[in-house]
Amino acid sequence: MAVITYREALNQALREEMSRDERVFLIGEEVAEYDGAYKVSKGLLEEFGKWRVRDAPIAELGFAGLGVGAAMTGLRPIVEFMTWNFALLAIDQIVNSAAKLHQMSGGQYNVPIVFRGPGGAALMLAAQHSQALEPWFAYVPGLKVCSPATPYDAKGLLKSAVRDDDPVVFIEGELLYNVKGEVPEEEYVVPIGSADVKRAGSDVTIVAYGKMVHESLVAAERLAAEDGLEAEVVDLRTVRPVDLSTVLESVRKTNRVVVAEEGWPVGNVGAQLTDDIQREAFDDLDAPVARVSALDVPVPYARNLEKLVVPSADHILAAARHVGYIT
């Protein structure tokens, strides 16, 4: 298998889907002539031309809405946001148009669109540029929400997202673009709504998505080396719909759970999952579910403070020890 970056994997998915289906087009700021702010769309303009790879004005609400209209008319737009922070300008079209049209029209109009771009904190980008917004979109019925951690999943999930007949919010990790991983040469897809066990273990379950999967794997190795406990790392990959059965299967085996995610704690994916787990697997739990998240504050600029706010392997390890009653 070829080892490629997350960025290249996404690029392959775009290229393959655009070649496979001529209804698929990409629109966003700097996606064409500049190859994308993060170079995800490299070479696509040359290959597909400007009607299929379109540089948009800085007008997120406008071009997201344009995408929805095109999708209602039978095209399959991929709308790239330079980062998800700027998608907040387009949230009206995502939530009020894309997510609602199928139901409001009594099933007459579906909206096969992908909204994608990087999310999460990078490094010292301050409050307006450092937000992990998966839970915002996971809240909305009518949307599907993916947040892949590896090149394999990024490619396979993006292909599924493009083929999906409903709107998919696809949040990439701003810090994951250079992560490398194996990706098969042959065609494959990763179904939306399926979790993946990234590390098997019997003592504690760590549920995560996106960048936190990598932090969880680091924490799991340290837990094994320093405490002799084997953590099972479950990568949700999709946070709406969530693959609860894979999570529960793991919980029934380990009886201890940590949920780790990058964003704020109140009303996030972990909060929902904790409710699901206590309801479905109450008798299997040996400890209350522990949640790791960002601190409940806007991300500050100063490096020392940012480090405290954004969760990392250290915090996951501490939480895993806590549920394992290791002090």
Added chain:
Amino acid sequence: MATKERVTRAKTKMEKPRDGEGFLGLGHEELREVLRLMLLSRRFEEKAAESYQMGKIGGFCHLYIGQEAVAAGALTPLREDDYVITGYRDHALALVRGVAPKAVMAELYGRVDGCSKGMGGSMHLFERSLNFMGGHAIVGGHLPLAAGVGYAIRYREGDQVVLCAFGDAAVNIGSFHEALNMAAKWELPVIYLIENNAYGMGTDIRRTAAISQLVDRACAYEGLAARQVDGMDVMAVRAATEEAIELAREEHRPSLIEALCYRYMGHSMSDPSHGTYRSRDEVERWRKDDPILCFSDRLVEGGVISREEYEEMDRAAIAEAEEAAAFAEQSPSPEPADLYRYVYSDVYPHGADRRDLWR
């Protein structure tokens, strides 16, 4: 590509700057101060670039180098009680407005003595005591805020004005139109200033805007005065702004000013100065028109300043930038307790609960 002809062509549309005695009737002292502020901005940012390269400044850092005439021309005619609000390319505007170089540099370093206490960084400079209202990093986001400030001025029957600066690419976002419409309709004393440096990141504005002269967007809003100026010429920017200020103060009329300028550096410190989207030649051509050199030459020719005095002024600017960096260097980082200190104006109401235990 943005060539020099762009400005020349635009100039023909422009009324001749109100340039009475050559320098808008400004005294020598005032003219020298305008030059000093431009030099300070330039030298300050050169130092900031150096510190960024050394890893002392992080995140996104957008330099104003090449555009100094715009900030200096537009902000120096404002009164102390007027208001200024801008985007993320905010260092020069903060400095010209009077924010201490030390406080700006300390902010870039993420230290407690920064003008935003280390919480905001390069893109979010604030100084309430000078009515410097930020430093906003979502393109177009602050244009409606400026309308709101204007609304508050009218509400209180004041005679202050608001100067709101933003880039060329912001004219395509909805909030631009929404803000201009309200400002025009309700006669809000706001001066909207387009710093048209020809590009939004790597995109020539002419590839995304369905209008060749951005200032013509003003036509859609009755009552909105409009003026296009050579943004490399500080006196031209100043003349246009003075007119707009008068309109806003006396007649409550908002304005849209388009200053045609150019950034010499990359979009931010993480981007190259030239590359696929513009050539090295193009950058070099614009550098020949350097706003600081052109203005200083004019001042020397006009007998406002001698060469030696200019050199001395430049050395002082360099020294001030160095001092600012030295100050920032020794300023402490914020305390962990500061994390919760500014989230609400009152105490953080939720308490640090179990969710924070793992820190």
